[in-house]
Amino acid sequence: MNTDLVGQHVLDINHLTVEFRTVSGWSPAVRDLSLTIGRNEVFGLVGESGSGKSVSAMSILGLLPRRGTRIGGGHVRLGKTDLLGATSKQLDQVRGSRVGMIFQEPMTSLNPAYTIGEQIAESVRRHRGATRRQAWDRAVSLLSRVGIPTAARNAERYPHHFSGGMRQRAMIAMALACEPELLIADEPTTALDVTVQALILDLIAELRAESDMSVLLITHDLAVVSEVADRVGVMYAGELVEQASTADVFNAPQHPYTSGLLSSILALDSTREFAGIPGSVPSVDREFPGCRFADRCAFATDACTISPVALRRSAGRIHRCLRSDELVLEGAR
Amino acid sequence: MLTFVLRRLGILLLTLGLVTVIGFLLIHITPGDPAVAAAGPDADQATIAATRVELGLDRPLVVQFWEYTTGLVRLDFGTSFDGGRPVLDAITDRLPATLSLVIASLLVALLISIPLGVGTAVHRGSIWDRIGVLLASLGVALPDFFVGLVLVLVLALQLGIFDATGYVPLFDDPIQWAYLLVLPALTLGTTVAAELTRHIRASVSDVLELDYVRTARSKGLGSTRVILKHASRNAAMPVVTVFGNQIARLLGGTVIVEQIFSIPGIGQLLVQSVFTRDIPMVLGIGIFIAMIVLLVNVLIDLSYGWLNPRVRA
Numbered sequence: 001m002n003t004d005l006v007g008q009h010v011l012d013i014n015h016l017t018v019e020f021r022t023v024s025g026w027s028p029a030v031r032d033l034s035l036t037i038g039r040n041e042v043f044g045l046v047g048e049s050g051s052g053k054s055v056s057a058m059s060i061l062g063l064l065p066r067r068g069t070r071i072g073g074g075h076v077r078l079g080k081t082d083l084l085g086a087t088s089k090q091l092d093q094v095r096g097s098r099v100g101m102i103f104q105e106p107m108t109s110l111n112p113a114y115t116i117g118e119q120i121a122e123s124v125r126r127h128r129g130a131t132r133r134q135a136w137d138r139a140v141s142l143l144s145r146v147g148i149p150t151a152a153r154n155a156e157r158y159p160h161h162f163s164g165g166m167r168q169r170a171m172i173a174m175a176l177a178c179e180p181e182l183l184i185a186d187e188p189t190t191a192l193d194v195t196v197q198a199l200i201l202d203l204i205a206e207l208r209a210e211s212d213m214s215v216l217l218i219t220h221d222l223a224v225v226s227e228v229a230d231r232v233g234v235m236y237a238g239e240l241v242e243q244a245s246t247a248d249v250f251n252a253p254q255h256p257y258t259s260g261l262l263s264s265i266l267a268l269d270s271t272r273e274f275a276g277i278p279g280s281v282p283s284v285d286r287e288f289p290g291c292r293f294a295d296r297c298a299f300a301t302d303a304c305t306i307s308p309v310a311l312r313r314s315a316g317r318i319h320r321c322l323r324s325d326e327l328v329l330e331g332a333r
Numbered sequence: 334m335l336t337f338v339l340r341r342l343g344i345l346l347l348t349l350g351l352v353t354v355i356g357f358l359l360i361h362i363t364p365g366d367p368a369v370a371a372a373g374p375d376a377d378q379a380t381i382a383a384t385r386v387e388l389g390l391d392r393p394l395v396v397q398f399w400e401y402t403t404g405l406v407r408l409d410f411g412t413s414f415d416g417g418r419p420v421l422d423a424i425t426d427r428l429p430a431t432l433s434l435v436i437a438s439l440l441v442a443l444l445i446s447i448p449l450g451v452g453t454a455v456h457r458g459s460i461w462d463r464i465g466v467l468l469a470s471l472g473v474a475l476p477d478f479f480v481g482l483v484l485v486l487v488l489a490l491q492l493g494i495f496d497a498t499g500y501v502p503l504f505d506d507p508i509q510w511a512y513l514l515v516l517p518a519l520t521l522g523t524t525v526a527a528e529l530t531r532h533i534r535a536s537v538s539d540v541l542e543l544d545y546v547r548t549a550r551s552k553g554l555g556s557t558r559v560i561l562k563h564a565s566r567n568a569a570m571p572v573v574t575v576f577g578n579q580i581a582r583l584l585g586g587t588v589i590v591e592q593i594f595s596i597p598g599i600g601q602l603l604v605q606s607v608f609t610r611d612i613p614m615v616l617g618i619g620i621f622i623a624m625i626v627l628l629v630n631v632l633i634d635l636s637y638g639w640l641n642p643r644v645r646a
Contacts, residue, residue, distance in 0.1 A: 160643050
């Protein structure tokens with residue numbers, strides 16, 4: 001981690017642990033997660049479902065259900081604001097204003113009972129104290145900015161009139177309504193057609209370029225990350241296993257899990273044989289004495305299963321693999 | 334939208350027709366001779382026969398039915414066997430009392446069920462939720478008349494806070510009107526409140542899990558606004574349906590509650606008319622109540638369009 005950038009971080013997640021209630025008591029779904037996002041940076045957080053990436057994102061804005069989840073430790077700061085210690089009133093001033101969020105399912109993330117324009121405008125009214133007229137005008141111009149045709153007319157329509165791609169554009173307009181410092185995009189393209197995916201990613205990249213907004217992009221798809229992210233964090237079973245610049249992660253991954261993810265996305269357009277990763281992500285209440293990935297790892301040795309592997313740092317990169325020095329892992333070339 | 338309304342009205346008329354046929358037949362197959370009742374206790378056979386002819390009961394059932402229904406189309410509900418008063422007049426005379434009771438009961442039901450239902454949904458799993466659910470189950474299980482009798486015993490007879498029975502028209506004395514309605518409205522309203530609470534709780538807690546509620550929270554709207562604006566409108570749909578069914582139940586409940594609290598309403602009139610075998614009155618009240626229930630349900634169908642834009646299309 002580049003320490004002389006401290007102070008310019010928009011988001012600072014430090015030793016965050018989030019726990020879920022399971023039959024065997026409280027189990028960590030996110031363990032000791034630390035990451036920072038700089039001003040105007042796009043940080044891609046990658047992992048399979050169940051790796052804890054969405055849980056991390058939800059906990060930033062306190063959106064996890066109160067029942068059955070709790071923060072086990074650590075802190076999350078947005079600039080100088082402590083988010084985990086914030087009251088719900090303080091959080092409401094951050095949500096939608098300093099941090100905008102878009103979700104995976106554009107089909108269900110908009111309220112069917114209100115017009116698209118109203119759902120954008122209410123955020124402007126709430127945070128900017130704008131009048132109805134001003135807020136509506138802002139909603140229309142935002143819709144037009146995110147590429148909705150005849151925005152003035154479409155603002156008066158309901159979500160069920162919109163296609164998935166249009167809804168996700170509307171969600172983006174809503175998230176950006178108050179010019180947030182940080183945009184959290186939780187699987188923003190997963191539910192969309194491939195052609196629409198690229199357009200939405202382009203839009204996020206454009207919007208980031210024309211402001212000093214930072215982006216936390218959460219996805220299971222490394223291809224998505226490679227298009228827009230500056231840095232990448234890879235999560236596995238609640239832990240960060242690797243973090244580096246996008247180029248480093250793609251060219252020379254230092255964790256076998258990252259390498260496995262890379263090989264599974266590239267199988268379609270390369271001659272290399274599909275490798276993938278055998279097995280699946282362990283459930284949150286499963287305990288491991290050593291490396292949490294060891295039983296799915298082709299390179300695991302006895303040493304890997306003895307004690308937990310701490311994060312290791314070298315040359316601006318972070319990883320959690322005992323054998324990274326001896327292994328030469330395949331990247332994306 | 335217009336075709337939707339017209340279709341609903343068509344269904345309403347059809348249902349009303351069926352209610353008339355079934356009601357008419359049911360009354361005529363029940364044992365006992367209305368002419369005997371109308372002629373009085375000491376009447377001899379000749380008087381009874383004369384009364385039968387006078388009331389038109391000697392004619393074939395089909396003819397009687399035809400006369401009755403053609404009258405209905407002109408909003409003529411016939412005349413009472415007991416005194417020859419037009420049935421519709423008798424009903425509209427007593428309508429204000431019943432309407433007062435029904436509206437007051439609905440008010441009680443909504444004032445209890447909305448806060449309780451939403452509150453238990455928001456704090457689901459908490460001790461308050463459990464107490465709320467217990468109360469609602471209790472309210473559903475207890476019959477109207479039992480609740481009524483307990484209320485009268487405790488609040489009226491023991492503590493003397495309320496009068497046990499009676500009714501004063503709204504325009505005679507509004508304060509006394511409201512005061513006298515408290516106990517009957519509580520009696521009739523609690524069961525409806527209990528039923529509504531259960532549905533509101535289920536519906537609101539379902540909606541609170543939905544993605545767009547999370548979106549609303551992520552916009553920093555504050556939990557009150559999230560619940561009142563984003564959750565309630567969508568949660569209202571299934572609740573409104575139940576509400577419609579409860580109207581029918583309320584009108585049925587007035588029969589007993591008007592009896593307990595001696596309120597001169599339609600329910601009381603119905604009970605009297607059954608005892609005197611006043612066929613046109615019983616039938617007229619039945620059809621009149623069916624009409625109200627059906628109309629309320631048409632209004633509820635129309636409210637879906639307002640609640641859910643997808644229905645409007």
